[in-house]
Amino acid sequence: MLIGEYQHIVDAKGRVFIPARFREELGLRFIVSKGLDNCLFVYSIKEWALLEEKIRSLPLSKARNLQRFFFAGAAEVEADKQGRVLIPQSLRDYASLTKEVTIIGASNRVEIWDKQKWEDMCEGITPQSIAEAMDELGF
Template sequence: MFMGEYAHTIDAKGRLIIPARFREGLGDRFVVTKGLDNCLFVYPQHEWAALEQKLKSLPFTRADARAFVRFFFSGASECELDKQGRILIPANLREYARLSKEVMVLGVSSRVEIWSRERWDEYNATAEENFEEIAEKIVDLL
């Protein structure tokens, strides 16, 4: 399981150090894709395979299902760690998530998320304001 939040920087070539706590769970090769809320989702191979199977079962006759699958898979890229524990984030994914120098790397249960620091701070401030209201709505779902 992935948890915690870590502040990191991306170098001029688009390389990002993956926190040591996440490296073992991700393995040497993993998938980075466009996530929701303009962040990137990072999945270990086994989680990606399970998600792929679920998405394959969506009815291709539904426009919303096709659009989501297209969005999710077209942005996907397999990445691997270099000897310094870094990955090269493709330019299209850096652009999508508006990643510049400062980023946040978050553990979110079965995946890792990569956010621009600015976007994370904005999102987090809004989420904190609504945390209790959100909790009231979803606790009954558990």
């Protein structure tokens, strides 16, 4: 399970350090794609295949926009010896990644956020919204 929150920097070449704990779970190579809320999603090859399978099982009328969104800009990446991955410019632009980033574990994926966007998004999470979601889960 991917959990935790880390602060890092996008270097001049567009590389981002992926924490060792996440790399252990993601494997040697993994997939970076557009995510929801203008962040990036990072999946292990295994989790990416599960996502692809679920999307392909939908009728084309429902699947086509998901396929376009997730697959068109996705990139397979591999960390260098220092644990950095090169994020393609198109994905950095999509997520507004310029300097400071927050990298979080989100169960079966990692998310890479512009630091300010992450902070803004967190401000929108209220105790009431969490309580309502927990009620739906039966807790």
